[in-house]
Amino acid sequence: YLELYAEDLIRDLEKGTIASWLELEPTLLSKLENQWSADPVRARELRDILKAEGRLTPKQVWSNLSFLGTARGGTSDFYFERFHEYFGNTPIFGAVYSSAEATFSIYPDVDTDGSVLAIESGFFEFIPEDQWDAEHPKTLLATEVNVGERYRLLTTNYSGFYRYDIGDVVEVVGFYNTAPLIVFRYRRGGTMSATSEKTTEYHATQVMQALQQEFGVTLEDFCFTLSESVVATHYLVNIELAPGQTLDNPQAFLASCDRKLQAANTSYALKRPSNFIPAPRLRILAPGSFAILRQRQLERGVPDSQLKFPHISGDRQFLAGLRVEQEVQLAE
Template sequence: MKNLFLPLLIAATRLIKANFLRQTRHTAAVQEKFLLTLLREYQNTEVGRKYKLGEIKTVAEFQERIPILPYSSYEPYIERSAAGEANLLTPDPIVYITLTSGSTGKKKLIPATRRSQNILRNANLVSMGFLSDALRRRGQEFGKVLLTNSAQIWGKTSGGIDYGPASVGVMRMDKRLYEQLFSNPFETLLVGDSLARHYICLLFALCDRNLRGIIANFPMLILRTCNYLEKYGEELIQDIEKGTIAPWLELETSLRQQLEFQWVANPSRAKELREIIKNEGRLTPKQVWSELAFVGTARGGTSDFYFERFPSYFGDIPVFGAVFSSAEATFSMYPELDNDSSVLAIETGFFEFIPQDEWQSEHPKTLLATEVKPGQRYRILVSNYGGFFRYDIGDVIEVVGFYEKAPLIVFRHRLGGLISSTTEKTTESHATQVMQSLQQEFNILLEDFCLTLSEDDFPARYLVNIELVAGQALENSQAFLASFDDKLKEANTHYQISRKDTIPAPHLRILAPGSFAILRQRQLERGVPDSQLKFPHITEDRGFLGGLKVEMEIGL
């Protein structure tokens, strides 16, 4: 029965995706129906009574009567819900609370109900339908995947509700579905230690010659998995050959026993892998899984910077964005491989868009999904079954076209993700575009980067902090810095204007090897889950890189 599950699931996802496609031809009607149904079903919650949701009969009335609200407006209700009070934000019982990573801001608590999780599952199935069809057009088929995310619950609230990262809630509530998709057993995701979990996941996945995909929340995490595969290749092969699990791994005794019960020696596979190391000098995903068809991870924002390093591990294997989502909402699904644009998820929420010229307004006017224009950037608002109404998450998206009558959007940056020496407002999108181009121009690979501002200059100068990938060398640092300056002028006109007379010339700082690993460790120590690791590539926090060794600083 298990062998039949995946083909049946893929057939179902194609039907669900086809239905979604039909809905995109009627975007305005679908969005209106979603909103009015949501208002009717949530009118008797405490928030529903406060804003008299039951009296609202049109989209225009909704926009007129409900204010645009940030997280802080919902926080008191969520805290009371976590303590056990019912019917505050949602009429349905809250079954899980997501604790956001806080890696780029304050941690937030986000409630989930069975209904909101079902809606999220449907969006994931639509995404799988898009992926399956895209692979089929390439003559490939969808199959099992490697996932290394933790599935550990962090604890219970005072009201007895489980809490933890978003992916944990999703996987646990749909465990029977997802365990059919993973090449590694579900128990591998219960390992607490990050290195041990990645090692064990790789151990099982390496024995699946037909693995089709590798997925992780962010590209940086995909690269980390590749690094583990390369670094521990010999140890993994030895365990595969002998049917052992390395004794030096930090594993809970009971969990080690469960995993050892499922683990068997595979000498023939070990021989194949050892031959790869002999011929290639290392293990890479493209070499060890000949059927690998896709990598699933976040696209848009800063992702393109990390994609520069993907070919050394994956060759031309395509990258699929799956869904663009946060703990609060699912915003869109990706219809194609190797493409940053995604289709607005018109069945998961009611969406509004704040045009750029309204961002400073106290009461900004919003546009509906059918009113946005390609080439324009917007702040996106959502109302959904999580109990949020006109919620401003702070994400900036760009509309790049339409899929039938639903917008195609690309995530660009968080609203607060910018730095200014004067008033130029350089965003993460500007920075990522420039650093990606510099890697190509100078044929180098960077481990990571972060733009900061100097402390002793006024106005402050830009500090371009980079760490080179091991074995890489920057031959002409002056030319690199000059090109950074020129490219940022091209990307950000306001920087170009201010650089003429007010902003001092930038400096390049080459950080010691391991610097960004130290930053990631600092995040882990702050309680950020390792599957949610990300950090700003631009920051006005002068102490963000404090304590890191600067090997060389270069000025123009």
């Protein structure tokens, strides 16, 4: 908003008005206008920043910002790659890992992914990865888990949930005294397979983070999908470049993506050399493509605050209608 509507924001601050293009109910608009007042001094400060820097960013507008509170784990790391551009070295605090059903863990510090199991909010059991497909899986207590292992989390709380499986997969990354430090990795159902390799959002995010660093490019967003053909299905690596970015060697980018995905997902690695899973293809989408996807989800009734954009999707029509500027495949 600061980048797109800087001039409008400054003008409204200066005059005490609300931009006419904002679609607000008349009664709400009237109420806001009665509460809104001009702040020409602040408007002048922002105009000076805009003139000097060419844009407004949070670290410029709020120079005394102490920390950011936002979700950590999962696909968050992909977006954190761009935080420095907007927030500088402002610490990032995960606060609480929770859902409507339970509070799972509390973050002990800033700039850390590991959060302390919230042992006083309920009773927790951990299902090891080798038990996920068992009809009656064996569970471990918090004192029995191992660092580096992944588990499904069961919770029994004070509100009546008994051994409830929310579907989250967590990784134990350490201990705080004797309580496990856990980090959310992905949803149990959040996998994609051309055959049976089960690529997760965490795999995809790891790969795209590494690619951005290797090629010195910033992505607006990305999503792995499957080709429409159900015979010899291949991966489609769909990316949108951030404004002002170019990808000089798309083939090298795609080849590195394939190698990195094999390193991240051993099941994918076993199936690629034999062409059991054909080589992936890269699709560079037109600017604004992921904004269109976001709007589609909002129009389906998903609240903006609960919008979680998937970075892998087995839905072959998920990106239907978006313009592909370039499609790249690996040389034989």
